Amino acid sequence: MGSKLSITLLALAALTTAAQAQDKNSDVVARGEYLARAGDCTACHTAAEGHLFAGGRAMPTPFGTLYTSNITPDPATGIGKWSADDFYKTMHSGRFPDGGLIYPAMPFASYTKVTRADSDAIFAYLRSIPPVIQKNKPHELRFPYDNRQLILGWRTLYFREGEFKPDPAKSAEWNRGAYLVEGLGHCSMCHSPINALGGTSQSDAFKGGLIPMQNWYAPSLTSNREAGLGDWSIKDITDLLQTGVSMRGVVYGPMAEVVHNSLQYLDDADTRAMAVYLKGISEPSPPPPPSSTLPTTESSLLISLGKSVYDKSCASCHGTQGEGKPPHWPPLANNQSIEMQSAVNPIRMVLNGGYPPGTKGNPMPYGMPPFAGLLSDNEVAAVVSYIRTAWGNRGTPVSAREANELRSAPLH
């Protein structure tokens, strides 16, 4: 009897341990899913109407088209044979398990900052999703970019391997935000100037740049003249990141994708940490260079035509003084994205309109109508010149040619 009892107790203990291990494992998987959201893996590794993480999405680059890979646990076509070490190596070093070089369209220059524990959690999550049999499509890169050895040069210039190192002089919250923004969030992939080699130098991180192939301008996160958040309240920043709309502005285009697939799923503490960090990295801006190439007479004619276009077509939502009805109808007065040196985004918004992403916090967003079919190039240039210079805004006028060029910018 005594021995029977002890066997039963032993069995119970074993069951409990198994259950605890199971719980612990499902905690890790849940944590990995959350982190995969923070890394926005799905944006690239899931094709439209495709299976989750089965890849196959075309990524046009200036060097040709890359196709994203299958990261489901299928052993033949996915990453089913990979170990956690292999996965960490891709994230941390930008190399396949066999040592092959990964194209830097995969943001390993940011993911290198991710901790081993977080990498393992993401891997555990990817192991838990349904395997999909789908062969990877070969990349279509032009000569000479089809030679992977060229990546070595790129890596020497632009890749600094290494996990995130907290700054002991800053708060834990700031450091958490920095870890998310610089690491999984891979914000610098768009918000830094990209040079002709497809690289970003460390000193230019977060200084803003035109996103190649998409022709949207990803504003600087450090200059308050662009998307620097130095004079934003923490609440406005967290609203923008979590819901897509805020009292100061609204996200559209590629940033709508990021909020839709990634940022809306982050918890309040992480969102706040990112906001604290982003607010902290803004720098006082130098005075803007006088950059308008238009003669004064032309720009003053444009601006007066612009006012009449604005009063007729825009004021009913954005207000006669550009005050808008935030958060849904964004203000245009004192709105950095209207005033910043690149006029690409305001011109695109006038031409194509847009919807902010539908999010948990803003499930039925209000949309901006496209005016491409209603306004001439001259009228588009005029109204954009007007909103960039009216109500104390300090942008510069734009030409009809700039408006015309963006009519053919890719939309989708």
Place this chain on the structure above:
Amino acid sequence: MFARYPALAFAIATLAAMDGAAAQTANQPPDTMAARVEACTPCHGNKGEGTNDVYFPRLAGKPAGYLYNQLLAFRSGRRKYPPMNYLLEFLPDPYLEAMAAYFASEHPPLPQPAPSEVSKEVLAQGELLATSGDADRSIPACVSCHGPGLTGMQPGIPGLLGLRAAYVSAQLGAWRYGNRTAKAPDCMQLVAGHLTEADVTAVAAWLATRPAPANPAPVPKGTYALPFGCGSQPN
């Protein structure tokens, strides 16, 4: 004092709350679908009645299921038109459903048919194809799916009235060339594949001459049987 007049206290509190809500609302866009779909109106009209641009279709009064299918197809890129693909890319299903329901419930009057630019013979050919089809060439009559009155059937088959010839012709072309696809079996792709350029011109022209019927509403689901399978209208 309020303890003695609880109703009064409640009324004051309610009024104060309403006042706050009114102030809030004054600074906000109207909380309506009409305000939310303003992005659609430059091309499709304020109530989805269409605009002067012959390539942009009327949306009003089409079956909600049909409109929802189109919104899903534009969002995923299955139906290709970059300005629409771009607008819808990050909108969730329930919102697209609400947009579809909104335009389905609008009933601005159908436009007067415009005088046709094609000959009587071409119109007659269009009428023949639309009402009888051409069995020898495996072309079903439009009316066999879109209904005897061409007003469509709930939930997924659109009416064909109030559309300009240019739009219908462009859509049949888009099916033939694969820019427009629908759930399998993609019945319209099959049908369009059997049409010649001349057939498309004739059918599109004849449809555009049809006057508004007394009741332009789509008929209820199951009013008639479809001649073949259609992914957009599962049985």
